[in-house]
Amino acid sequence: MERRVTKFGNSLGLTMTDALKQIGLEQGDTVSIVVNQSTGEIIIKKSTKVTLPVGISDDFMDTLTDVIGEYDQTLRGLKDR
Structure with missing residues (x-):
């Protein structure tokens, strides 16, 4: 899946609704984001309360x-x- 980074107000972002749905994320859920600068990876996980x-x-x-x-x-x- 490829997406183009776009501008949302003063922020950069991308849409990935299908990918988020595949891991069970819905609007309002909290996520954990891990950035690995050396590999260029961003890992998004659904947080558990x-x-x-x-x-x-x-x-x-x-x-x-x-x-x-x-x-x-x-x-x-x-x-x-």
Whole structure:
């Protein structure tokens, strides 16, 4: 499937309704987007809603997500030691 990048207001975007439907996405769903700059890949996954345990704040999870994103390769390397 090929699509042309177009301008939507001040943003760039593309339409891919059929592809989104194939992975079960509908309007209003939340997605996770991972960008791999070295390979030029963008991975879009449907997010699943998770209830945080008592005492774990949204801010903590946001920080944890940032740290994991920044140190992903390092953490993967540690796993294999």
